[in-house]
Amino acid sequence: MSSSLNTLLKRATWLESGDIRPYVFVRPENMITNPGTRHNCDWFKHEPIFKNPLDLKELPFAEAIYQIEWKAFGTQDLAIPRWVFYDCAAMPGFVAGFAGRTSKLPQKVKTLLNFSDENEWCPLSLFIIIPTMHKGEWVAYDLCSVNSLLPKQEQYYGLGFLSKAFALWYANVNQCSGMTQWSSPSLKLHSNYGHLEMIGSYAPVHTHAKTMTYRCEVNTDNWEKFFTHEPDLAFLEKYGKTEHIIDPNDEQSMITMQNRIQNNEGPFYLNAGDIAQKGLRDPLTVYKLKQA
Ligand SMILES: CC(C)(COP(=O)(O)OP(=O)(O)OC[C@H]1O[C@@H](n2cnc3c(N)ncnc32)[C@H](O)[C@@H]1OP(=O)(O)O)[C@@H](O)C(=O)NCCC(=O)NCCS
Structure with a gap:
């Protein structure tokens, strides 16, 4: 284990158990070839949960993403319209974050996100990037985490930071x-x-x-x-x-x-x-x- 992973796990203790794992919410055609091979980083040990945003079965997952997004950004006049998420994220881009095993999450989080126990994984954060015309450059335009809806003592420290870190690493940005x-x-x-x-x-x-x-x-x-x-x-x-x-x-x-x-x-x-x-x-x- 690298010393940086050691440091990280002391603060982001939730990362280790496997009950909170990265997710990749990307249509199959946009999956990354050779993920996590450009940058040197040993932080993300757990296999991501893969979700296809175009699959009707994944609608509850998408709805919970909207709940985080709208509640985190609603007061700033930046809540994402559904068509923007579909046209400018699900279709062209790469959406990722962390998801928690629903059965292990506090009821408060599930209520906040209007999420039901019948779905195994519940999203807890969101990060969106899209590639640009300029080779090698991606634009990030949405980062939010359920932490912004929770009191400090109930937060998952580093959730927002690690959501972007995971996506940049995984997508070789x-x-x-x-x-x-x-x-x-x-x-x-x-x-x-x-x-x-x-x-x-x-x-x-x-x-x-x-x-x-x-x-x-x-x-x-x-x-x-x-x-x-x-x-x-x-x-x-x-x-x-x-x-x-x-x-x-x-x-x-x-x-x-x-x-x-x-x-x-x-x-x-x-x-x-x-x-x-x-x-x-x-x-x-x-x-x-x-x-x-
Ligand atoms: C901004 C946001 C993504 C941060 O994610 P997070 O999961 O809360 O933050 P992390 O746990 O990864 O990191 C914690 C650090 O972020 C900073 N931070 C987070 N919220 C903060 C706040 N309200 N005020 C000051 N610093 C804050 C602090 O540096 C904190 O570390 P510290 O407590 O050791 O000082 C999240 O608060 C959010 O969703 N906000 C609403 C949406 C938004 O504004 N997104 C940014 C769009 S560019």
């Missing part, structure tokens, strides 16, 4: 882009899968203009740091602080940075270590490649 809102707790997760380049800091075309668009080269070396909160020395060696900040309370700071990105003054990066230490609405320092 090289480059992952995504969008998130400034001040979202998800930034604490997204910044750990590889050095996070900010390719957009303001997106008025989106439902929420205060959206950050990012890209990272997936690198499993960083993943353990999500659990240890240790600084990423490789990041600090490569990138230095600029005088620029993004203040989640100040839209103008996002627009100013967006103009800098458009003027090719970047590339600009965010530091996972900084984000981990900060409150969700605290200003974030922007980093840049150090001069050679």
